[in-house]
Amino acid sequence: MLDLTYETPKPKTIAGETGDWELVIGMEVHAQVSSNAKLFSGASTRFGAEPNSNVSFVDAGMPGMLPVINEFCVEQAVRTGLGLKAAINLRSAFDRKNYFYPDLPQGYQISQLYHPIVGEGEVLVELGDGTARVVRIERIHLEQDAGKSIHDMDPALSFVDLNRTGVALMEIVSRPDIRGPEEAAAYIVKLRQIMRYLGTCDGNMQNGNLRADVNVSVCRPGQYEKYQETQDFSHLGTRCEIKNMNSMRFIQQAIDYEARRQIALLERGEEVVQETRLYNVEKGETRSMRSKEEAHDYRYFPCPDLLPLEIEQEWVDDIEASLPELPDAKKARFVSDFGLSDYDASVLTAETEAAAYFEEVAAVSGNGKASANWVINNLFGRLKEDGDRSITESPMSPAQLGGILKLIETGDISGKIAKDVFEIAYTTGREPAEIVETEGMKQVTDTGAIEAAVDEIIAANPAQVEKAQQNPKLAGWFVGQVMKATGGKANPKAVNEVVSAKLGL
Known part of the structure; x- marks a missing residue:
């Protein structure tokens, strides 16, 4: 089921007054399924709609309304499980999680406690120190989201928006394998x-389509290894859950604060109470929300309105066959096929759109390394200057950037001229070849013209000639003068060759 051998991750150690402590972190990530309709109704999932406009009778908990499973949401959960190298359970079932809250009109949430659709999987998490390790996935289950309570419109009133009610969520539950704040953020990123x-x-x-509940505990060195042996x-140690985190930066801050809070309690001889906490962004601290519930507190029982979900292995196989190339495989291919560094390959594969853009540039230019360099340093830098635009908003197409690099490869322009062509193409949308032709930017490769320029400069600077002949490194001065005389259009390689020949170097 798991292809990689599990290795105990290196923990982050926090020094306390009575000795060192280690962090243990597990995460429950709630990922909204990309689907136009909700999990058990045909209501829209469009974000930003008028309050309570995307609500069906099922979502509103009207009597007699029965849920009907959205097959596409099931397919999306299976696809996610396969992407995480997880076991797909051909038989799963839905349960009712019972609790009262104003934005939960049914009085229960339909979830999967006992028989989730996806079993054990894994995520390879790359860390900033150049290492990578596996975080094990315990399960992924499907469930419906609740609505949203709004308290800031009128001090005397609270409002409820049911647009999110019934939206399909995948809850991805990790093992307690994460050992530090940075690792937790890297896990979410992956x-x-x-x-x-x-x-x-x-x-x-930002829209709440991906949020995490972070379980944090602390223990003495060696205790985690005992857990590994005994389970x-x-x-x-006693864990506390920090609810609804939706920022990488705040996740790290909340974990650090919560770990130090627990350490302070334990070193004073007090107990850590298992509870659910919220992170206050303004104060940079966690605060108690409620005591931590266990499964029996929710009175789970099989949902009587839904039959067990049974899927065919052939259907799962068809989904697996349709999976795209995933980030780790794409990164490895970029390194092997294009000769890129691990860092450059990681940057280019961070988003599917950037990876696709780069490959199109490389196909036109025929030079993978140069394409990566220009996409990462020139294009990404220019997009950031231009209001931090995304690659999909780039005014320069892959064909245009590839065309600039092709002109460098053929010797029509130099790298320096290419930067000018890039700026013109970026701001005007004009084609690189047309820019070079109409703006007179084509590189001078005519040896006769270059020789004439070199002869003129040599004749005008006899003292400099003598110095260069005594110290060949000074020949660069002549190259610079020729480039200046030709407006930077002379081919640098040809200039160097002619200067060396004329000076007898």
């Missing part, structure tokens, strides 16, 4: 990247 490649979740954290969670 999950988001994989799901965006698969097209199963857009990963938009006894008591070795890991």
Whole structure:
């Protein structure tokens, strides 16, 4: 089921007054399924609609309304599981999670506690120090989202928007394998990247389409290894859950604060209470929300309105065959096929759109390394200057950028001239070849013209000639003068060859 051998991750250590402590982190990531309709109704999932306009009778909990499973949402969950190298359960079932809240009109949430659709999987997480490790996935289950309570429109009133009610979520539950704040953020980044490649979740954290509940505990060095041997969670310390985190930066801040809070309690001889907490962004601290519920608190029982979900292995195989090339495989191919560094390949494969853009540029230019360099340094830099635009908003097409690099390869323009051509093409949309032709930017490769320029400069500077003949490194001065005389249009390689020949170097 798992292709990679699991290795104990290196923990982040925090020094306390009575000794060192280690962090243990598990995450429950709620990813909104990319689907036009909700999990059990045909209501729209469009973001930004008028409050309570995307609500069916099923979503509103009207009596007698029965849920009908959205097959596409099931397919998206299976696709996600396959992308995470997870086991797909051909038989799963839905349960009712019972609790009261104003934005939950049915009085229960339909979820999958006992028989999830996806079993154990794994995510290879790359860290900033150049290392990578596996975070194990325990399960992925499908469930419906709740609505949204709004408290800031009128101090005396609270409002409820049911547009999100019934929207399909995938809850991705990790093992407690994450050992530090940076690792937690890297894990979310990798999950988001994989799901965006698969097209199963857009990963938009600002809209709430990807959010995480972060479980944090602390333990003494050596306790995690005991947990690994015994699978006894008591070795890991009492955990607290930080709810609804939707920012990489705030996830790291919340974990760091919560870990230090727990350490301070334990070193004072107090107990850590298992509870659900919220992170206050303004104060940079977590605060208690409610005591942590267990499964029995929700009175789970099989949903009587839905039969067990049974899928065919052939259907799963067809989905697997349709999977796109995933980030790790694409990165490895970029390194092997184009000779890119790990860093450049990582940057280009971070988003599917950037990877596709680069490949089109490389196909036109015929030079993978040069294409990567120009996309990362020139194009990305220019897009950032231009209001931090995304690659999909680039005014320069891959064919245009590839055309500039092709002109460099053929010797029609130099790298320096290419930067001018790039700026003109970026701002005007004109084709590179046309720019070079009409603007008189074509590189001078005529040896006779270059020789004439070199002869003129040599004749006018006899003292400099003598110095260069004594110290060949000074020949660069003549190259610079020729480039200046030709407006930077002379072929640098040809100039160097002619200067060396004329000076007898």
